[in-house]
Amino acid sequence: MLALKHLDDRDDGVLIRSVLAGDEGAFGELLRRYEDRVHRLLSRFTRDRMESEDLAQEVFVKVFRKLHTFQSDSSFFTWLYRIAINTATDYSAHRKRRRLHLVEDAAALDPGDRDEDGAAGPLLESELRQVTREVLSRLPEKYRTILILREYEDLSYTEMAEVLGCSIGTVESRLFRARRRFKEALERSHPDLVPQMRGGHRA
């Protein structure tokens, strides 16, 4: 128990050096430490549990393979996030190419949630998730990614700049534009939901 506690307390740098020296247990510890966060991040992109699990697995195998390229002057967490984001965006591009998302988007909105005249009661949570997923999937990748990092993962501007490999100024302007594009896309595709954005009810 004491040994386990000691293992848990080791910082990332120590664990990484142990993994590179051949200690599989240390990699298991890194995995357990970040598994939840990586899985959660990926599920923001895929919005599918199974796909997120598959991608998380892929991410950690990549991490193991490339661990010797990790520069210890940066944080392991941002390096890991970068790999996860690249994996998620590759996956999205692949999925777009296969046009799978079109099929999903067509089925995304449950017509049962709407009244015959197109107006309905307050937005259901499932509908909110589906509409948001649909709108996010239409945004350029860089805007979708920054919205996920900020609005869903609560990363600070400094962390986002590190993960995305850009300046804080770029983070600020990209975030502003991403929110603007999101709102415009939502207004265009679901004009009836706009009053709900302002906290009211659907027109």
Next chain:
Amino acid sequence: MNGRERDEHLVARFIDGMLHSEELAAFERRQLSEPTLRAMVEEQREARDWLTRDRAACDAAEPTRRSIAGAVLAEVRRLPSRAELERHEITEAAEQSVLRLSRALLVAAALVFAVSALFWSGLMQGTDPRHLEASDRQRIEAIDHAIDAAEAQRRFAELPPR
């Protein structure tokens, strides 16, 4: 950075609560007198609030998931040794740089070919001084002709009437 871009940065930081007290006070004063700035803030707040609601909905609906640790460790055990992985990485990097270099050479060759084709088809004028001289000569000759014609016209006009 122009004024609009500066405002975009300020609005983003305001929405995320990143402005420090002096900046915040100045920004709030500006909002009172600048409707455009207020509209920018409102737009950003609406988008942010929508996404916050979606995040809460997603978190509430998140199903329990199985740990992937076992599967990852099993896959990692099947990988080659660290030394081989590093060697593979170096080979891959070398292949990538060769590929990048080949691509750059190919693009350069295509550009040279395109410029040559344009040149030989006459669509692109060369900078040979003889071409410039020839065109200057033609221009001077044209001016001479114009002067001669004007002179002839003037002399004709000065002829006494019959």
